[in-house]
Amino acid sequence: MNLLSNILDINLVFPEIFLSLWLLVFIPLGVYSGGDKETRQSYFTIFSIIGLLGTLLIILMGDYKAARGFYDLIVNDRLVVFLKSLVILAGVIVLIISEKYRTLKKLYLFEYPVLILFSILGMLVMLSSNDFITLYLGLELQSLSLYVLAAIKKDSLKSSEAGLKYFILGALASGFFLFGVSLLFGITGTTSFTILSSNLLSPENNSLLLILSIVLILSSIAFKLSIAPFHMWTPDVYEGAPTSVTAFFAVVPKIAAIGVLMRILYIALIDIHDVWNQLILILGILSIFVGAFGALLQINIKRLMAYSAISNIGYIFLALSLGSQLGLEASLIYITVYTVSALGSFAFILSMEKDNIMLNNISSFAGLSKSNPFYAICFSIILLSLAGLPPLAGFIAKFYIFKAVIMADFLWIAVIGIMGSVISAYYYLNIVKVMYLDEAEELFTIESKKSVKFILFISAVLIFTFLIYADSLINFLSYISKAIIL
Amino acid sequence: MLPFFFYTFAIISVISSFMVIFAKNPVHSVFFLILTFFNATGLFVLMGAEFLAMLLLIVYVGAVAVLFLFVVMMLNIDFNSLRTGMIKNAPLGLLIGTILLGEMIFSFIGMKYGVANKPGNELFIVLGEEENTRALGKVLYTNYIYLFQCAGLILLVAMIGAIVLTHRKRDNVKQQDAVKQILRNREDAIEVKEVEIGKGVL
Numbered sequence: 001m002n003l004l005s006n007i008l009d010i011n012l013v014f015p016e017i018f019l020s021l022w023l024l025v026f027i028p029l030g031v032y033s034g035g036d037k038e039t040r041q042s043y044f045t046i047f048s049i050i051g052l053l054g055t056l057l058i059i060l061m062g063d064y065k066a067a068r069g070f071y072d073l074i075v076n077d078r079l080v081v082f083l084k085s086l087v088i089l090a091g092v093i094v095l096i097i098s099e100k101y102r103t104l105k106k107l108y109l110f111e112y113p114v115l116i117l118f119s120i121l122g123m124l125v126m127l128s129s130n131d132f133i134t135l136y137l138g139l140e141l142q143s144l145s146l147y148v149l150a151a152i153k154k155d156s157l158k159s160s161e162a163g164l165k166y167f168i169l170g171a172l173a174s175g176f177f178l179f180g181v182s183l184l185f186g187i188t189g190t191t192s193f194t195i196l197s198s199n200l201l202s203p204e205n206n207s208l209l210l211i212l213s214i215v216l217i218l219s220s221i222a223f224k225l226s227i228a229p230f231h232m233w234t235p236d237v238y239e240g241a242p243t244s245v246t247a248f249f250a251v252v253p254k255i256a257a258i259g260v261l262m263r264i265l266y267i268a269l270i271d272i273h274d275v276w277n278q279l280i281l282i283l284g285i286l287s288i289f290v291g292a293f294g295a296l297l298q299i300n301i302k303r304l305m306a307y308s309a310i311s312n313i314g315y316i317f318l319a320l321s322l323g324s325q326l327g328l329e330a331s332l333i334y335i336t337v338y339t340v341s342a343l344g345s346f347a348f349i350l351s352m353e354k355d356n357i358m359l360n361n362i363s364s365f366a367g368l369s370k371s372n373p374f375y376a377i378c379f380s381i382i383l384l385s386l387a388g389l390p391p392l393a394g395f396i397a398k399f400y401i402f403k404a405v406i407m408a409d410f411l412w413i414a415v416i417g418i419m420g421s422v423i424s425a426y427y428y429l430n431i432v433k434v435m436y437l438d439e440a441e442e443l444f445t446i447e448s449k450k451s452v453k454f455i456l457f458i459s460a461v462l463i464f465t466f467l468i469y470a471d472s473l474i475n476f477l478s479y480i481s482k483a484i485i486l
Numbered sequence: 487m488l489p490f491f492f493y494t495f496a497i498i499s500v501i502s503s504f505m506v507i508f509a510k511n512p513v514h515s516v517f518f519l520i521l522t523f524f525n526a527t528g529l530f531v532l533m534g535a536e537f538l539a540m541l542l543l544i545v546y547v548g549a550v551a552v553l554f555l556f557v558v559m560m561l562n563i564d565f566n567s568l569r570t571g572m573i574k575n576a577p578l579g580l581l582i583g584t585i586l587l588g589e590m591i592f593s594f595i596g597m598k599y600g601v602a603n604k605p606g607n608e609l610f611i612v613l614g615e616e617e618n619t620r621a622l623g624k625v626l627y628t629n630y631i632y633l634f635q636c637a638g639l640i641l642l643v644a645m646i647g648a649i650v651l652t653h654r655k656r657d658n659v660k661q662q663d664a665v666k667q668i669l670r671n672r673e674d675a676i677e678v679k680e681v682e683i684g685k686g687v688l
Contacts, residue, residue: 013632020639027646036655070632111650118643125636137636144640148647154654163651 009069012076012128015058015084019121022051026114035110038103045099048113049092052120056088066483068130072192075130075263079483082332083127083259090252090339091120097347097452098244104356105153105242112152116248119145123256132181132191132217135260139177139224142253143170149248150241162240169233173223180216183209193268200271214269214276218283221264224257227283227317228290231310235294238306243358246302247346250309251339258316258335265320266328266484273323281413284317288420295427300360301349304427305342308386311424312338318417319401326404329481330397333474337385337397337463344382344459348375351448351456362431367440374453375446376435378460385463387428388421393466400474491532491596498585499525512558514578520551521582528589537618 010017026047034040059081066077095113102112122142129135147170151163185191187210188199200206219230226234238246269276291311298304312334319331352359359365369376385394398421405414502521509515523546530539626634 020635071629073630073632109650111646114646115643115650118639118646121639133633134636137633137640141636141640141643144643144647148643148650151651154651 009074011062012067012069012074014062015055016121016124016128018058019051019055019117019124022054023114023117023121026051026110026117030110030114036108038106038108040110041102041108042099044110044113045095048117049095051117052088052092052095055124056085059084059088068194072194073131073134074128075193076128077483078480079259079262080128082477082480083255084124086336086339087120087123087127087252087255090255090343091116091248093343093455094244094248094252094346097343097350097455098247100353100449100452101242101244101350101358104353104358107153107242107244109152112149115145115149115152119143119149119248120252123252126256127259129260129263130193132184132193135264136174136177136181139260140174142256143174143224146170146249146253149245150237152245153242156240156242158240159242162237165233165240166237169223173220173230176216176223177220180213180220183213183216187213193263196268197271200269206272206275210272211275214272215279217264218276218279221257221261222283225254225261225313226306226310227313228287228310231287231290234310235298235303235306238309239300239302243302243346243350243360246305247343247350250305250346251342254309254313255335255339258313258320258331261320262328262331262484265323266486270323270486277321277323280317280321281410284314284321285413285416285420287311287314287317288417289423290314292420292423295424298427299362301352301362301431302360304362304431305345305349308424308428309342311420312342312386314420315398315401315417318413319404322404322408322410323486324404324408325481325486326407328484328486329474329478330400330404332477332481333400334397336473336477337393337466340459340462341382341386341394344456344463345379345386347452347456347459348379348382351375351446351452353446353448354444362434363438365431365435366438367443368435371440371443372446375456378456380432380435381460381464383428383432385466387425389425391467393463393470396466396470487596488532491528491592494592495525495528495532495589498589499529512561513555516551516554516558517582519554520547521586523547523551524586524589528593531593535618537622 026044029035029047030044035044062081063076064078064081066075068075095116102108119142122138122140122145125138125141126135127138129138147163147167150166151160153159181191184196187207188196190196190199200210223230238249241249265276265280288311291307291309291314294310295304295307298307316331316334316338319327319334321327349360352365354364381392385392388394388398402414402417405417499522502518502525505518506515506522509518523542527539527542527547530536530542
């Protein structure tokens with residue numbers, strides 16, 4: 001009986017099984033065919049991209065209907081399918097744009113793509129979790145690979161420091177998570193999201209201990225999302241880790257953690273919305289302002305992107321705190337637009353290199369409009385969108401967030417959020433100013449691979465022409481968000 | 487009897503876990519850590535989770551803590567200064583030893599085999615009932631097979647990570663290759679040269 005039902009559920013986890021098998025083939029292949037040689041680097045990247053695309057194909061060919069399997073440990077619906085596809089596509093793009101950087105920094109190791117694949121596998125497990133135990137295992141699989149990736153540049157002191165910092169703080173956050181989950185298990189007697197939502201309805205479960213457990217769980221997920229006040233590690237880790245790894249950190253784990261947060265808040269804990277809504281709201285506002293003020297004085301572009309990520313995730317928290325269908329939809333739109341803009345920015349940052357030295361200081365972008373007009377225009381479009389200027393994608397995403405906030409009668413919160421957005425516009429526009437108005441000491445041309453140029457171009461075009469397809473995209477995302485009906 | 491055992495194990499484990507942090511000597515910290523694990527084991531036995539208890543002993547005390555001890559001993563600690571405090575520290579060592587011995591004796595006294603006469607008395611290990619190990623094995627490979635496999639993947643990542651971060655390839659190290667040595671023959675290895683008298687080889 002048990003065995004039979006497991007066999008019937010196996011098609012729900014087919015993507016994960018495929019990716020794990022691919023990895024199990026990958027590792028011996030890498031070891032026995034000289035995986036640490038420069039000449040092999042691109043082969044292994046292509047091999048891992050094929051694995052990811054195969055997984056994507058399996059996900060898209062699978063069933064979109066809502067289904068739970070393995071004794072309610074995992075769930076599958078259109079939200080899961082959409083977020084999994086987004087994670088895999090972002091992972092593929094990060095692998096493509098980091099190729100040249102890895103050659104430059106001598107990161108030929110085949111373990112690099114292996115670890116990226118493992119962390120994506122962890123994210124897939126996280127996204128389809130319907131139980132805190134599944135979620136925890138996915139989270140650990142993802143984070144463990146990320147800790148190693150942060151420290152993968154062994155000869156760099158900063159990279160080792162970043163890895164150690166991330167590992168110690170991440171382990172602490174995992175401890176908080178487990179403590180919170182065990183308290184929740186003690187109160188309600190279950191770790192399953194779906195059973196939890198019905199168990200929490202009974203009033204005798206509503207206690208101070210319940211609030212404590214929810215605070216512990218949410219703070220550990222806020223740590224993974226680098227939400228203020230759990231953001232302290234972010235600038236250091238983003239700066240210390242190799243830039244290609246930073247690009248991965250800034251985009252892919254965020255999508256997975258947001259997806260998980262949606263599932264926890266909107267399925268497991270929706271009936272005690274009044275317990276967590278203020279918590280999420282305050283975290284969101286705090287990170288919008290920490291992100292805005294923290295970035296003002298940064299001269300390193302990687303640190304600036306770290307603060308930008310903090311404030312962007314803050315807006316998503318604002319929308320998620322509402323507990324409404326509109327908030328869910330707005331946060332889905334925002335995370336999609338953020339993914340596109342962050343990938344574009346990192347495609348730019350990873351191609352900024354002069355005489356084999358990476359240019360990480362904002363001042364070194366001076367005069368870029370004259371020497372490399374293509375890069376300057378594309379990056380400016382992305383920055384203006386991040387700043388939230390009207391016809392671009394970032395504006396529409398922010399518009400939907402604030403629309404949802406205002407519809408829930410939180411006018412003053414919308415005003416505070418817009419104030420934060422105005423402050424953060426300064427440092428985005430400052431980079432545009434440096435590129436267009438400042439005089440360069442010497443002009444140089446950027447040579448990067450066509451694929452990277454193409455990704456930068458596509459992301460700029462997607463952002464610039466957002467209004468043309470905004471209607472159909474938002475309808476699509478609204479359909480996706482209806483997977484969770486409130 | 488049960489509350490007495492519970493409070494003994496609980497109090498000692500809390501005190502010794504504080505001592506892990508407060509002990510100045512890292513070796514002592516590790517010993518206190520082992521003591522904490524031992525008491526946690528006792529608590530598990532009291533709850534009737536004998537499989538978890540044994541696992542804790544084997545994995546944590548047997549492997550992890552001893553590994554910690556080796557690592558700590560490899561740190562640059564002035565062992566001469568440690569030896570001078572031998573007489574001062576001897577009572578502490580005796581105390582820990584006595585406590586451990588006492589716990590072992592208590593555990594043996596506390597354990598009773600036989601058919602349980604009172605339901606809910608966890609100190610009895612009931613004969614013929616499905617024990618912990620079997621019950622865990624049954625759910626681990628059926629209900630929780632997905633989680634079990636995920637945990638396996640996490641361990642694989644941990645192994646890969648450890649290798650990536652510590653393995654260094656050295657090109658200039660000479661290694662013995664037995665096959666190469668055996669396949670070497672006289673013709674390749676030795677060159678006979680006619681040397682004229684009064685001149686060198688070169």
